[in-house]
Structures are given as C-alpha cells and as structure tokens.
Amino acid sequence: MIHIVIVDDEADTHLLYKLKFKKLFANIGDLNLVSFLNAPDCLRYLERKDIPPVDLILSDINMPDMDGFELLQKVHNINANIPFYMVSAYESPEFRLKADNLGATRFLSKPVDFHMLGDMLRKDLALQPS
Amino acid sequence: MDYQRDFDKLQNNFAIIKNSYLDSMAEHLWSYDTRLLEIQLDGLSRLQGVSHLRLVADNKTIYESGKSDPTEENHKRFDIYHKNTNEILGTLDVELDVKSLREKYFQEAIWIFIRQAAKTMVVVFCLYFIFNQILVVHIQHIADYLKNISRRDTKDISDLALKRKVHEGEDELDVLVASINLFRSELLQANQKLENLNQALEQKVTERTLQLTTKNESLEKAMLQIKRMQATLVAQERLASLGSLTASVAHEIRNPLNFVLNFSELLTESENMEEIREISRVVLKHSQRIDQIVRSMQILSGYDSDVLENTDINEILKQAYQETVSARALGSSYVPPKVTYRLGDNVVAPVYATSLLRALSNIIDNAIHALEKKVIANKSFEPELTLSTAVRGDMVEISIRDNGVGIPAILGEKIFDPFLTTKAAGEGAGLGLTVAFNIAQKHGGTLKYTSEFGQWTEFVMALPLVQERLST
Numbered sequence: 001m002i003h004i005v006i007v008d009d010e011a012d013t014h015l016l017y018k019l020k021f022k023k024l025f026a027n028i029g030d031l032n033l034v035s036f037l038n039a040p041d042c043l044r045y046l047e048r049k050d051i052p053p054v055d056l057i058l059s060d061i062n063m064p065d066m067d068g069f070e071l072l073q074k075v076h077n078i079n080a081n082i083p084f085y086m087v088s089a090y091e092s093p094e095f096r097l098k099a100d101n102l103g104a105t106r107f108l109s110k111p112v113d114f115h116m117l118g119d120m121l122r123k124d125l126a127l128q129p130s
Numbered sequence: 131m132d133y134q135r136d137f138d139k140l141q142n143n144f145a146i147i148k149n150s151y152l153d154s155m156a157e158h159l160w161s162y163d164t165r166l167l168e169i170q171l172d173g174l175s176r177l178q179g180v181s182h183l184r185l186v187a188d189n190k191t192i193y194e195s196g197k198s199d200p201t202e203e204n205h206k207r208f209d210i211y212h213k214n215t216n217e218i219l220g221t222l223d224v225e226l227d228v229k230s231l232r233e234k235y236f237q238e239a240i241w242i243f244i245r246q247a248a249k250t251m252v253v254v255f256c257l258y259f260i261f262n263q264i265l266v267v268h269i270q271h272i273a274d275y276l277k278n279i280s281r282r283d284t285k286d287i288s289d290l291a292l293k294r295k296v297h298e299g300e301d302e303l304d305v306l307v308a309s310i311n312l313f314r315s316e317l318l319q320a321n322q323k324l325e326n327l328n329q330a331l332e333q334k335v336t337e338r339t340l341q342l343t344t345k346n347e348s349l350e351k352a353m354l355q356i357k358r359m360q361a362t363l364v365a366q367e368r369l370a371s372l373g374s375l376t377a378s379v380a381h382e383i384r385n386p387l388n389f390v391l392n393f394s395e396l397l398t399e400s401e402n403m404e405e406i407r408e409i410s411r412v413v414l415k416h417s418q419r420i421d422q423i424v425r426s427m428q429i430l431s432g433y434d435s436d437v438l439e440n441t442d443i444n445e446i447l448k449q450a451y452q453e454t455v456s457a458r459a460l461g462s463s464y465v466p467p468k469v470t471y472r473l474g475d476n477v478v479a480p481v482y483a484t485s486l487l488r489a490l491s492n493i494i495d496n497a498i499h500a501l502e503k504k505v506i507a508n509k510s511f512e513p514e515l516t517l518s519t520a521v522r523g524d525m526v527e528i529s530i531r532d533n534g535v536g537i538p539a540i541l542g543e544k545i546f547d548p549f550l551t552t553k554a555a556g557e558g559a560g561l562g563l564t565v566a567f568n569i570a571q572k573h574g575g576t577l578k579y580t581s582e583f584g585q586w587t588e589f590v591m592a593l594p595l596v597q598e599r600l601s602t
Contacts, residue, residue, distance in 0.1 A: 010385060010389075012389050012412050012415075012416070015408075015412065016388075016389060016392055016393060019393075019400075019405070019409070020392060020396065023399070062381070089380070089381040089382075089384035089385045089388070090377065090381050091380070091384075092377065109384070110384045110385060110387070110388040111384060111387050111388040111390075111391045112388055112392060114392060114395075
C-alpha cells in the first residue's frame, strides 16, 4: 500500500490525481491518496500517530497561510526521509534553486506531465510492477 | 537850499523897494517928476526877479513894465505915502517872477540828476569791469572747470589753475581753487578705489562664472549620465515588470491549464459516462478561467475593438448586474436575494459599452462575493446591494454599494494592483478591479472606493459626460 499526500489550494487537484493515479497504480498496488487544501491541515495530518508511514508528499508552492517551501521545512523537521515533490505553476530558476536548497526531492511544473511523474515515482519509490 | 536862498533874495526885493525906493518915489510923485520916476522905475524893473511893475497914481497908470501873470502869487502892492501928510499919492504893484525861478531850479535839478546818473553809470561800469576782471572771469573759469570734471573722466583733467597775476597771500579765490583741487584729487582717489573694486569684482565674477560653467558642464554630464541610467533602468524596470507580469499571467494560466490538459487526456481514455460528465464539467470550468484571464489581459493591453458611443448608463448597469448574476448561477455560486436600484433620469454618456459592462460586472461580482462571505459566516445576515447612477456636474457617477465584509483599510489602493486577490484559488485571478480601474481611466474617468471593514463597501466610478474624441 502506497501512501501519498497531496497539498494544493485548487480543489480539483484531488480529483485529477485520483483519476490519473488510478491508472498509474492499477498494476502496482493499492494507493492511499490523501489531499489537503492548505499546508497547516497537512502538517496536522502528518503529526498524527495513527496514520501509516507517508511515502510521498506532492505540494504546491503558492498557497494562502503557508507556502510550499515552509511546509517542506516543517515536514523535514518531522521526518527528513519523506520524499517531497514541489509542484508549481511558477516555472522560475529561483524557485527551482530554493526548492533544491531546502531539500525537495524533485521540482515539477504545471501543467503536470503525468508520464514523467510516473517514471519518477517508479524510480524514487522503487515500485515494482507486481 | 539854493532855491530857498534865491527865493529869500527875491522876497528881499520887496524890502529893498519899501525901504529904498518908496520915499524917493513919493517925492518924485509929489513933484510929479516923471522923468526921474521912470529912471527910478527902470532901475527897479531891472532888479533881479521883478517881472512886473505898475505905478498907479490918481487912477492913472503912470508906468508899467513886464507882464503880469495872474497865477503868480508873489506880488505885493505898496501904497506910496507923502512923507509929511501921509496922503496916498499912488500905489506901486510889484510882481516877482518866482515861477521862472522855480522852473530854473527844476531844470537845474533835472540836469543834476542826469549828471549824477551818468556819473553813477560810469562808476558802475567801471566797477563791473573791474569786478569782472578780478572775480567773475575766475568764477566762470571755475564753473567751466567743474562742468568739465563732471562731464569727462577726471583723470584727463589737470589741476585747476587761474590765470591771475602773482600776488602775495591767499584770498578767497585761492582757497576755493585749493579746495576744488583737493576735492578733485579725493574724487580721483575715490574713483580709483571704486574702479579697483569694480575690477576685483569683475574678476571675481569672471572666476565664479567660470567655476559655475565648469560645474554646470559637469552637472550636465552627470545629468546626461543619470538620464541614460534612468532610461536603462526604466527599460530594465519595464522588462522586469513585463517579466513579472508575464510570470503572473503564466502562473494564472498554468493552473487551469494543468486541469484542462490532464483531464481532457483522461477524457479520451475513459469509458465511464458518469466520470466523463464530471471531467467535462471540470474542463469547462477551467477553460472558462483561462478565457477570463485572456479577456482581462486583452482589456488591460488596450487591444480591444470597443468604440465610444452615447449610451444609457442605467441600461448598462442593469445589464451588468443581470450578466453577473446569471454567470454566478451557471457556476452554482451565491446570488443575492435582491438588488436595489437608485437610477438618475436621462443618464446618458459616451462610453465604451462593452468595456464598461465588463468593469461594472467585475465590481458587482466582487460586491456579491463580499455578501456571500458574510452570508456564509452569519445565516441571519440580510444582504443589501444598491446600484445607483447620478449626474454630478460634468460627470456621471455610478455607485455600487454592498453591506458585505468590507475591505481592510491596510489594502488601500493596492486593491487595484493586478493579481491581488482575496478569493480562494480558482475563484479569481486578481484582475477584476485592475480591469475596472483601467476602463474608468480609458474613459478619462476615475474609480474610487470607500469601505468600513466588516460593514460595507462602496465603489464609485465617475465618467465624463463629454468625450473630446467623440465631439471632434
């Protein structure tokens, strides 16, 4: 069972990932997809003890209250080993560099190329077709 | 005095006649010796000043000589008595010629006067000549000299000297000349000093001017540099703002595009009708977002085909409300239960109708959004939306007032900045008020707002009643 957390203030993001991942994970295994519209909600979820270990966090950068960079730092304070993908509509070298420096695993720009994302997941999560 | 003496002498004749002649005359008259009488009377008549003699005896004029002048006052009548009998033998009338005496003296007086006048004249002329020679000539000379001094450069004139004979001691003229010369030399010195000062001043001015010129030149150079730098900065700034604008627009478009692209890809593979319908709805929604952004950008860039036309502003305001409400209803968003119109009569102005409609729709949509937020927080809240128009002076004022959540004072004019939004992601790109502001400006009008945070907000757009572009 793969546990993925998505943080994006666009409400339709959850539906998109759900449908896309359904196909992608069809021959990999069960997927537990959890989405949040803001970073604080996500942090509260991650601090819970009753959740299975999180395999990947996909986060937007531009969000109200707390942005993706701050979330990345706070997540690493909890667990530095969780893979963290930045997903942003801001395709700028500064953002890429900042994400890199803060220890983001990858930087994806919107619109998201789900074929590429699939390849990355297979590599980073060492997923083997079952 | 001479006259008095002569007069007395004349008067004395009377006495002489009385004392010396009368007795002998009486004797001769008694003896009637006419010859002797005539001799005596001839002698008498030759006496000085006797002008008329007449001897009358027995009412007969025995002798008369000279002429009688009735105006003459100095005449006397002597009665001739007989020495022993005291009988009046005759009368002798004697008249003295005082008048001729007076005339003589008068003429003499005139002569004296003329002589004296002539003498005086001579003396005066002599005096004048002498005075002229010893004083006036010199004074004239001094005056000419002073005139020259005042006219010409004092340097070119030598000291004042009078053409006088060498004499001992100092008189007033010498003192005057010395004073004038002293004055002249002092004036010369003062002038020299003044000239020196002037020259120094001029030199200083020249120096300063030179310094200023140099400074000016360097300033101009610096200014040119600054201008060049400014131009560069402006260009950079423009590029930067263009860059950040592009980045913002790209960001705003990429978010909905992310959904449109990926969902539509899913559409081609899906066979579940329910899923297809849901995905289509999402794709449509995000496509509309992109459309909105592109339209806004087009309005902001000014590349639109709108034309100025005299239009009923009331109609546009009503239409804007209708379109906003139906658009919201389509997206199943909140719609206020009622709206209040307070429209002025005959509110017609030249406007870009499509743009104005767009601007008003944006403001109305914001107002409804503010009401929605308050309704969600407080179910018993009674939302009010008032749309009004009025002509004030040479402007048309369009007011949109709501009693929604209001605008925090800290935002101020920033609410008109592009990409500033308080709406949740996907609800707005932060271009609505920017567009409305731009449209007001495009009309030569203004867009202002007043608000009390948590209470109400009122936007007032003022548009000119007359457009120059239309009238020409």
